[in-house]
Amino acid sequence: MEQLTRTLDDLPGAPVEVPYATATGSGDGPHLTVIAGVHGAEYTGMAALMRLIATLPTDRLQGRLTVVPVLNQPAFWSRTPFVVPVDGANLNRSFPGDPAGSYTEALAHGLFEAFIAPTDVLLDLHAGDLPEALEPFCLYEESPVEEQARALALVYGTGHVVRQTRAARTVGGSTSAAAADRGIPAITAEIGANGICDPASVAGHLQGVHNVLVALGMLPEEFAVPAATPVEHEGWVWLRTPLRGFWQASVAVGADVRTGDELGVLLDPWGAELHRVVAPADGVPLFLTSSPAVDADGLLLGLARA
Numbered sequence: 001m002e003q004l005t006r007t008l009d010d011l012p013g014a015p016v017e018v019p020y021a022t023a024t025g026s027g028d029g030p031h032l033t034v035i036a037g038v039h040g041a042e043y044t045g046m047a048a049l050m051r052l053i054a055t056l057p058t059d060r061l062q063g064r065l066t067v068v069p070v071l072n073q074p075a076f077w078s079r080t081p082f083v084v085p086v087d088g089a090n091l092n093r094s095f096p097g098d099p100a101g102s103y104t105e106a107l108a109h110g111l112f113e114a115f116i117a118p119t120d121v122l123l124d125l126h127a128g129d130l131p132e133a134l135e136p137f138c139l140y141e142e143s144p145v146e147e148q149a150r151a152l153a154l155v156y157g158t159g160h161v162v163r164q165t166r167a168a169r170t171v172g173g174s175t176s177a178a179a180a181d182r183g184i185p186a187i188t189a190e191i192g193a194n195g196i197c198d199p200a201s202v203a204g205h206l207q208g209v210h211n212v213l214v215a216l217g218m219l220p221e222e223f224a225v226p227a228a229t230p231v232e233h234e235g236w237v238w239l240r241t242p243l244r245g246f247w248q249a250s251v252a253v254g255a256d257v258r259t260g261d262e263l264g265v266l267l268d269p270w271g272a273e274l275h276r277v278v279a280p281a282d283g284v285p286l287f288l289t290s291s292p293a294v295d296a297d298g299l300l301l302g303l304a305r306a
């Protein structure tokens with residue numbers, strides 16, 4: 001793959017250099033862009049994309065592939081979970097961005113125009129961030145191109161797939177939501193947890209990308225490993241805490257929970273129970289905050305609806 005760097009120098013602050021790679025195959029096919037590192041401490045997708053750049057059989061490729069291992073450079077180099085350190089905003093709530101907005105909004109705009117707007121299909125690789133446990137899943141948005149996105153989510157190889165409706169969008173301004181709004185089929189794929197760059201999760205993401213390349217007709221069938229049929233969820237509930245406390249989850253990610261089941265408790269500084277969190281619906285927690293330190297209105301877990 002050709003190794004390049006894109007410089008974003010029209011930001012209200014320090015310019016950002018984004019290394020990426022691209023390859024154009026011999027035959028016809030779509031332009032797929034695969035990104036990782038929208039969140040700076042979610043390393044499994046970054047490592048998988050570096051391995052993809054090193055090992056892609058470009059002589060077998062059809063169409064065009066662009067790979068961006070670390071999209072959010074300021075967050076990566078400062079080891080900052082969730083947000084851009086310059087202004088504390090979440091890049092994945094800021095797309096498609098605004099060139100006249102805050103630093104993060106301008107960064108989102110520059111990245112969106114450079115890497116997302118020009119593509120036919122988008123794949124965005126994530127993991128549980130530093131304080132986050134996670135069960136592997138893929139997410140796609142309700143949109144006119146959702147059937148194409150769903151097909152890619154089903155082959156990626158995660159055990160769970162969540163469809164997010166426009167009305168119940170828990171995450172606005174994400175890469176996949178902004179892409180869907182432009183008619184670009186997109187999925188967010190999550191494998192790995194707690195900022196750990198473990199080999200199994202890296203391999204899972206790499207295989208997922210290969211499966212998508214095969215599904216799009218960009219690589220021959222031999223590069224795919226057929227995935228078991230995932231459980232599909234119609235939306236999810238994100239639970240937040242009404243008060244600051246010492247959070248102790250009672251369930252593990254991937255568990256089946258029923259309405260009314262205890263999901264965890266918040267303790268006061270001396271260990272007494274302040275608040276009990278119960279499941280508002282049947283479902284499966286796909287991510288949960290593993291750090292006990294949660295502030296008022298802090299996110300506790302994401303419960304995919306059964």
Ligand SMILES: [Zn+2]
Binds near residue numbers: 038042127129
């Ligand atoms: Zn993320």
